[in-house]
Amino acid sequence: xxxxxxxxxxxxxxxxxxxxxxxxxxxxxxxxxxxxxxxxxxxxxxxxxxxxxxxxxxxxxxxxxxxxxxxxxxxxxxxxxxxxxxxxxxxxxxxxxxxxxxxxxxxxxxxxxxxxxxxxxxxxxxxxxxxxxxxxxxxxxxxxxxxxxxxxxxxxxxxxxxxxxxxxxxxxxxxxxxxxxxxxxxxxxxxxxxxxxxxxxxxxxxxxxx
Numbered sequence: 001x002x003x004x005x006x007x008x009x010x011x012x013x014x015x016x017x018x019x020x021x022x023x024x025x026x027x028x029x030x031x032x033x034x035x036x037x038x039x040x041x042x043x044x045x046x047x048x049x050x051x052x053x054x055x056x057x058x059x060x061x062x063x064x065x066x067x068x069x070x071x072x073x074x075x076x077x078x079x080x081x082x083x084x085x086x087x088x089x090x091x092x093x094x095x096x097x098x099x100x101x102x103x104x105x106x107x108x109x110x111x112x113x114x115x116x117x118x119x120x121x122x123x124x125x126x127x128x129x130x131x132x133x134x135x136x137x138x139x140x141x142x143x144x145x146x147x148x149x150x151x152x153x154x155x156x157x158x159x160x161x162x163x164x165x166x167x168x169x170x171x172x173x174x175x176x177x178x179x180x181x182x183x184x185x186x187x188x189x190x191x192x193x194x195x196x197x198x199x200x201x202x203x204x205x206x207x208x209x210x
Contacts, residue, residue: 017131018106018173020156020181020193020200041073044202048170051163053144059083064117065205067108078116080107081205082128104138104147105131120209156181169205
């Protein structure tokens with residue numbers, strides 16, 4: 001029965017919002033994760049720390065890349081960063097169609113090939129329409145551009161911080177829960193990922209596909 005539940009859980013994954021989620025059954029009452037000294041997660045952390053802030057005017061279109069979660073720091077996950085205008089503002093005249101009214105929505109598919117979005121041939125329009133209301137518009141905080149993810153019943157609070165480093169867009173998915181973030185997914189819930197303010201995942205985007 002347990003194997004059947006595990007199979008059902010992993011086959012249900014699909015393109016969705018980039019949110020805290022766990023690949024490993026890590027109980028919340030154990031010590032925090034001890035990451036290996038070298039991994040793509042750690043390398044992106046260093047790039048992010050050295051990066052510069054991103055201006056909203058630099059982001060327009062869809063960007064393919066890879067994400068690395070804290071509990072699987074060397075496992076590449078397919079990701080797409082969609083940065084485009086709020087369709088509602090297009091009917092409000094020229095005063096309300098400037099770049100600052102742009103949505104920034106990161107998506108992932110944890111079960112597909114890591115190259116899934118590289119060719120830009122997948123249509124995620126429906127997913128974007130559902131995902132956009134879950135994000136606040138980009139704002140500037142301490143000279144940094146961030147997107148705050150709204151708290152919902154199924155999604156934990158999260159912050160997306162964006163920087164540019166060595167020609168890449170680097171995204172830090174940060175836990176914004178009061179105490180900690182878990183994967184928060186049904187029967188396999190309450191798996192520890194990160195404490196408040198810590199990174200849950202780092203993503204980098206290297207190809208504009210649309």
